[in-house]
Amino acid sequence: MSVGFLMLCHTALDRAAQVARHWAERGCPVVIHLDRRVAARRHARLATVLADLGNIRFCERHACEWGTWGVVGATLSAATVLLRDFPNVRHVYLASGACLPLRPVAELQAYLEARPQTDFIESVTTEDVGWAVGGLDLERFTLHFPFSWRRNRRLFDRYVTLQRRLGLRRRIPEGLEPHLGSQWWCLTRRTLEAILQDPQRPVLDRYFRKVWIPDECYFQTLVRRHSRQVDSRSLTLAKFDFQGKPHIFYDDHLQLLRRSDCFVARKIWPQAGKLYRSFLRDDAADAARAEPNPGKIDRLFSKAVERRTKGRAGLYMQSRHPNPGWENGRTAAAYSVFEGFAELFENFAPWLGKVAGTRVHGHLFAPDRVQFAGGEPVYDGGLSSSAALRDYNPQAFLTSLIWNTRGERQCFQFGPGDRQEIARFFAADPNAQVSVISGAWAVPLFRSRRPVAEIRKQAAWLQKVESGHLTMLGASWVKARVRVWRLAEFIESPMEPLQTLMDEISPRALRRLTEAPRLVDLTGFDQFLHSLRNEGMKPVLIGDYPARGEAAIARRRQPLLAGGS
Amino acid sequence: MGIVSTIRLRLARNRWQLRALRKRRELAPVACRTGRIRRDDILLFSTLRNERVRLPYFLDYYRALGVDHFLIVDNGSEDGSRDYLAGQADVSLWHSAASYRRARFGVDWLNGLQMRHGHGHWCLVVDPDEFFVYPFCDTRPLRALTDWLDASSIKSFSAMLLDMYPKGPVGAEPYREGQDPFEIACWFDSGNYAMTRNPHFGNLWIQGGPRARMFFADQPGRAPALNKVPLVKWRRDYAYVSSTHMLLPRGLNLVYDEWGGEKASGCLLHAKFLDSFASKAEEEIRRGEHYANSHEYRAYQAALGDRPDFWGRWSEKYINWRQLEILGLMSRGNWA
Numbered sequence: 001m002s003v004g005f006l007m008l009c010h011t012a013l014d015r016a017a018q019v020a021r022h023w024a025e026r027g028c029p030v031v032i033h034l035d036r037r038v039a040a041r042r043h044a045r046l047a048t049v050l051a052d053l054g055n056i057r058f059c060e061r062h063a064c065e066w067g068t069w070g071v072v073g074a075t076l077s078a079a080t081v082l083l084r085d086f087p088n089v090r091h092v093y094l095a096s097g098a099c100l101p102l103r104p105v106a107e108l109q110a111y112l113e114a115r116p117q118t119d120f121i122e123s124v125t126t127e128d129v130g131w132a133v134g135g136l137d138l139e140r141f142t143l144h145f146p147f148s149w150r151r152n153r154r155l156f157d158r159y160v161t162l163q164r165r166l167g168l169r170r171r172i173p174e175g176l177e178p179h180l181g182s183q184w185w186c187l188t189r190r191t192l193e194a195i196l197q198d199p200q201r202p203v204l205d206r207y208f209r210k211v212w213i214p215d216e217c218y219f220q221t222l223v224r225r226h227s228r229q230v231d232s233r234s235l236t237l238a239k240f241d242f243q244g245k246p247h248i249f250y251d252d253h254l255q256l257l258r259r260s261d262c263f264v265a266r267k268i269w270p271q272a273g274k275l276y277r278s279f280l281r282d283d284a285a286d287a288a289r290a291e292p293n294p295g296k297i298d299r300l301f302s303k304a305v306e307r308r309t310k311g312r313a314g315l316y317m318q319s320r321h322p323n324p325g326w327e328n329g330r331t332a333a334a335y336s337v338f339e340g341f342a343e344l345f346e347n348f349a350p351w352l353g354k355v356a357g358t359r360v361h362g363h364l365f366a367p368d369r370v371q372f373a374g375g376e377p378v379y380d381g382g383l384s385s386s387a388a389l390r391d392y393n394p395q396a397f398l399t400s401l402i403w404n405t406r407g408e409r410q411c412f413q414f415g416p417g418d419r420q421e422i423a424r425f426f427a428a429d430p431n432a433q434v435s436v437i438s439g440a441w442a443v444p445l446f447r448s449r450r451p452v453a454e455i456r457k458q459a460a461w462l463q464k465v466e467s468g469h470l471t472m473l474g475a476s477w478v479k480a481r482v483r484v485w486r487l488a489e490f491i492e493s494p495m496e497p498l499q500t501l502m503d504e505i506s507p508r509a510l511r512r513l514t515e516a517p518r519l520v521d522l523t524g525f526d527q528f529l530h531s532l533r534n535e536g537m538k539p540v541l542i543g544d545y546p547a548r549g550e551a552a553i554a555r556r557r558q559p560l561l562a563g564g565s
Numbered sequence: 566m567g568i569v570s571t572i573r574l575r576l577a578r579n580r581w582q583l584r585a586l587r588k589r590r591e592l593a594p595v596a597c598r599t600g601r602i603r604r605d606d607i608l609l610f611s612t613l614r615n616e617r618v619r620l621p622y623f624l625d626y627y628r629a630l631g632v633d634h635f636l637i638v639d640n641g642s643e644d645g646s647r648d649y650l651a652g653q654a655d656v657s658l659w660h661s662a663a664s665y666r667r668a669r670f671g672v673d674w675l676n677g678l679q680m681r682h683g684h685g686h687w688c689l690v691v692d693p694d695e696f697f698v699y700p701f702c703d704t705r706p707l708r709a710l711t712d713w714l715d716a717s718s719i720k721s722f723s724a725m726l727l728d729m730y731p732k733g734p735v736g737a738e739p740y741r742e743g744q745d746p747f748e749i750a751c752w753f754d755s756g757n758y759a760m761t762r763n764p765h766f767g768n769l770w771i772q773g774g775p776r777a778r779m780f781f782a783d784q785p786g787r788a789p790a791l792n793k794v795p796l797v798k799w800r801r802d803y804a805y806v807s808s809t810h811m812l813l814p815r816g817l818n819l820v821y822d823e824w825g826g827e828k829a830s831g832c833l834l835h836a837k838f839l840d841s842f843a844s845k846a847e848e849e850i851r852r853g854e855h856y857a858n859s860h861e862y863r864a865y866q867a868a869l870g871d872r873p874d875f876w877g878r879w880s881e882k883y884i885n886w887r888q889l890e891i892l893g894l895m896s897r898g899n900w901a
Contacts, residue, residue: 241899245716252704269709301901308899311827315893316760318725318792319830321769321821328825378877381756384778392772392785396759403893404756 002109003028003186004089006078008071009097010035010064012270013042016097017049020056022280026105029055029086033074036061057081067149071183071215072208079192090116093186098267099236100249100279108235108263112186119191119227122181122234123220136160140212141178142169149212173200173207181220184236184266187227194226195219237262237294239301242309247301251275256300262292314403314431316396330429331402336411336505337432337480340440340487343415345517349373355513356505358409364401365394365418380404387419394422402431409505416441416465427473432480435501438470439463439487439542442529443520452531460537467541486543491519570765578813581676581804588668589677592638592659596651599636599682606633607707609689610679612671613637615848616693617644618841621743623693624653630697631706632689636682638674640665657682665852672805683799687711690795690809691833694746697724697795698886699831700897713900714798721812722796723820724831727894728774729753729838729883730875736840746836747883754778755881755892758791768792768811768818775875780865793833794820829898832889838875 005023007030009016020030032050034043043061050056059077064070075094082092091112101108126138136143143163147155163169172178187195198204204222208214223230237260239247246267249257251274257265268275311320313329322328342348342362349360353373362371370385377385381404383397384390390397402410414423426432441462445455473482481504485497499513526547529539602608609632616623624635635656639647650658661674668674679688689707691697699710699722714722729750731738738749758773769792777788793809797817804813811818822828846862881892889895 243717247901248713248716250701250705250709252701269712271706271708304897304899304901307827307897308822309826311822311825311896312893315827317758317821317827317830317893317896318723318760318769318771319821319828319896319898320826321760321762321823322825323823326823326825378778378879380879382754382775382778382877382879383757384782386778386782386785388783389777389781389785393759393761396773400756400758 002089003091003093003105003112004082004086005030006075006082006092006094007032007097007099008035008064008074008078008094009033009046010038012097013038013046015268015270015276017046018276018280019095019097019100020050021053022101023105024050024053024056027055028105029057029082029089031057031059031078031082031085033059033078034061035074036063055086057085065148065150067213069209069214072218075215075219076196080196083189083193083196090189091186092189092192093235093264094184095236095264096184096266098270099184099264100266100268100275101264102237102257102260102279103263104282111263115231117188117190117229118231119185119187119223119229120231120233120235121185121187121220121223123179123223123230123232124181126178126180136212137180138178139164140180140217141172143212144168144170144210145212170207170210173203175225176204176207176221177224178217179220179224180217181232182234182236182238183215184234184238184264185219185223186235187219187223191223191227195222198222198225235263235292237265237292237297238267239294239297241301242305247304249275253297254278256297260292260294260297261290262294314399316399316403329431330425331399331431332406333402333409334431334433335402335409336501337414337426337434338411339414339435340437341435341517342413343440343443344437344487344491344520346520348517349413351515351517352411355515356409356411356502358411358505359405361410361412363414363418364398364412365390365414365420365422367417367419370397371413391419391421394419395425398422398425411505416462416469420465420469423469423472427475427478427480427482430479430481433501433504434473434480434482435497436470436473436482436484437487437490438466438484439539441466442487442532442539442542443522443525446522446525446528447520452528452535456532456535456537459532459539463537463539463541470541486541488543488545491522494519574766574813574815577806578802578804581673581806581813582680582802584669585673585676585680585804588663588673589681591661591663591668592674592677593661595639595647595658595660596656597659598634598654598657601655602634602682602686604685607631607687607689607711608633608683609635609691610675610683611635611637611691611693612640612665612674613642613646613693614640614665615642615644615646617642617646617649618740618742619693619746619836620646620649622745623696624656625743626696627689628655630702631708636678638671638678640671670808672808676804679799679803680801684801686799687714688797688799690797690805694836695726695795695833696747696836697831697833698889698895699724700829700886700890700895700900702831702886710900711796711798719829720798721794721817721820722829722831724793724795724833725758725771725894726774726791726793726835727753727832727889728776728791728835730775730880731838732874732876732880734872734874735838735842738840740839740841746839747834750836750838751883752876752880753883754879755894758894760792763811763818766806766811766813766818767815768794769821770810779873779875794818795833796831827896827898829900830895831886832895834883 005028007020009032024030059081062070062073064074147159149156208218241247249265249268251272310328314332353360359373361373364370369387370390372379372385381400383401445459526545529545532539609627637650637656638659638661641662650656665671729747730752731750732752754774758771760769760771763770770790771792772788781788790810794812795809806813846865849862
């Protein structure tokens with residue numbers, strides 16, 4: 001006989017009885033502490049159920065409100081009984097009614113026998129930041145906590161703040177080095193007896209009675225005074241979520257628990273019948289006798305906490321609706337907005353799709369309909385090409401599109417003729433790559449061959465919208481990767497900016513562009529601009545378009561085409 | 566929010582409750598087995614009319630999840646629904662011949678019943694064509710969810726309505742009694758939902774899906790709301806305001822995280838688009854007992870004339886809750 005168990009129980013007593021019986025029948029004495037708030041009737045029933053087992057004891061009952069001394073008082077009482085009644089016990093294992101042994105008792109006994117002097121108790125100094133979930137670590141030892149955190153949370157918080165402000169502090173008793181750690185430990189008889197028989201115990205108990213959550217620091221601190229060898233980890237697998245509540249294990253965790261090689265796990269959902277059936281059997285002994293390795297379970301739970309606190313970037317859904325600035329990524333993936341390119345190149349969309357391997361849409365925010373790639377009426381995720389549906393919530397439209405197409409970069413055209421509302425959204429999005437050829441809206445007007453007098457008004461309007469748009473793109477809050485070229489400057493040497501953009505879109509490709517998009521025929525464009533100017537509209541956003549005219553442009557076009565296939 | 570709006574909402578809640586008490590008088594018990602409800606039972610509340618063919622699967626689905634007792638209001642069924650339900654041992658049934666519309670589409674009746682029988686219980690409020698799916702629903706019973714919600718001090722649980730449709734014209738394949746409706750209507754839209762916050766009640770207002778795309782493309786504001794909070798640890802001073810879309814006190818509507826994280830949520834798979842849909846639409850227009858003068862049904866009927874097919878190559882075929890989670894329609898939150 002080498003290990004005895006202390007069990008702190010308050011609910012699901014049937015399950016607790018089942019586990020206690022499992023241990024007791026395999027020769028491990030068990031002392032059960034039952035919360036005083038549990039009805040006497042249920043206590044009696046538990047005692048009856050376990051009456052046939054000679055090595056089960058019940059100890060004096062304390063009211064165990066979470067975070068208060070009662071839990072430590074209960075542990076001390078139970079430990080006293082166990083050490084007194086079972087002199088053969090060499091290790092004492094503290095467990096709860098929601099614990100479940102994952103490995104056969106014999107394996108635990110062998111493990112402990114091989115380490116007869118070791119105390120398994122997580123015990124970290126308060127300087128080790130981040131052990132405790134939520135705020136208090138050293139302050140647990142130095143502040144007063146007269147109000148219940150469960151019942152009077154507001155008072156609790158306010159009193160903590162008040163003490164901080166006034167600088168009120170309790171003195172930590174001489175020779176005590178505050179340590180924190182998981183409540184669930186396994187100590188040697190020698191250490192536990194030293195703690196129970198410490199001559200200073202009345203003083204220490206009085207001090208710890210008023211410490212916050214003493215069950216996570218009483219033994220963890222005192223063990224440092226008495227132990228010869230502390231292994232600072234818990235043999236019990238117990239994980240906590242972001243609010244400090246224990247994660248619960250269900251039937252579908254069976255394989256994970258099996259592979260963890262931990263000795264005991266908590267908390268188990270009382271109705272997880274499959275877990276209880278599988279682990280409270282003796283023929284599970286064929287498992288490898290490995291060191292406990294809760295890595296996989298750690299990952300599962302830390303992912304869950306991350307999902308709860310950070311969520312998936314760019315996702316807007318029924319249970320994730322971040323306030324502005326808290327999106328943790330406004331959109332799910334990088335995307336490109338091209339302004340003026342489709343106007344200047346005849347085959348921009350197919351060319352871009354080919355060289356960059358991305359999905360290239362037309363003007364997604366065109367006023368009449370959404371121009372999805374391939375002119376589809378419905379796109380990925382069921383997005384409709386109806387302009388009314390899109391304009392009802394343009395932001396939802398764009399974020400949905402980017403979310404739905406994760407894994408494939410999206411590119412779309414934008415311009416002053418489109419619905420402008422969305423521009424403020426993508427301008428502030430670090431995922432957006434916005435490339436503008438300013439003044440390119442003039443090219444389709446020029447190519448329409450309509451009389452200049454007729455289109456002057458429209459040109460003025462487009463210029464005004466684009467000018468406002470460019471001013472916005474220059475604002476200090478803009479987070480998108482913005483590049484702006486004036487039309488005149490761009491057609492001077494189009495390959496260079498295109499190469500830069502392609503390198504950014506597919507950085508791994510790292511190759512020179514061999515095929516160039518076809519520039520539209522701009523013969524006569526300078527005269528068109530001239531007439532616009534004469535009609536009273538000054539095309540300022542185009543830049544210094546060479547008035548020398550066709551010859552120069554024609555020469556520029558040649559090498560560009562020659563570079564193509 | 567200021568004290569004025571708090572008081573105003575409190576008064577509104579009291580008004581709905583009084584109304585529920587008044588409307589409860591319209592309910593005549595047909596089979597009252599509420600004495601069998603135990604302290605921790607999970608209860609399901611529903612209002613229905615002429616849903617006989619759907620009932621066997623509906624009841625079995627929720628029994629399998631772990632619903633302990635059904636409390637149902639029958640609004641004048643003529644197809645034997647009433648006798649069928651009255652014969653079920655775990656169903657308490659009331660009958661009302663009064664106006665569905667004037668009971669605010671059944672909300673008043675159910676508020677009244679919940680006030681009386683739901684206090685302290687986890688209550689699920691669903692229509693007979695809504696099927697609740699939650700994280701781990703294939704391996705953990707509903708009780709596991711409610712226990713976890715209790716332990717996490719969460720009082721209400723969101724489940725967005727997800728419209729399911731068949732491939733091909735609606736109604737091409739008839740629904741047989743007892744059949745899983747999602748053998749026929751197993752397709753859905755995965756990513757065309759738009760949501761805005763309702764500043765008054767604090768709930769999200771979600772619109773979109775196949776109905777918005779097919780019937781409301783030119784007037785998106787009228788598309789039906791898809792946000793629902795069907796699972797609530799009920800207290801007698803709670804009240805649903807409009808269907809299960811929103812509740813008072815409005816803290817119950819805060820089922821979403823505002824700081825970037827994801828709260829746990831589920832979906833209500835909506836088996837509306839079966840062969841019964843066309844006849845139902847016709848009947849509802851005739852009765853004029855539905856929301857906004859049955860506008861929704863009118864829109865359907867206009868479109869139904871040409872046998873609509875919701876399906877397209879971007880439609881997603883339903884597999885399980887994990888798929889819905891990956892698509893971002895629901896979330897495990899920190900439940901693992």
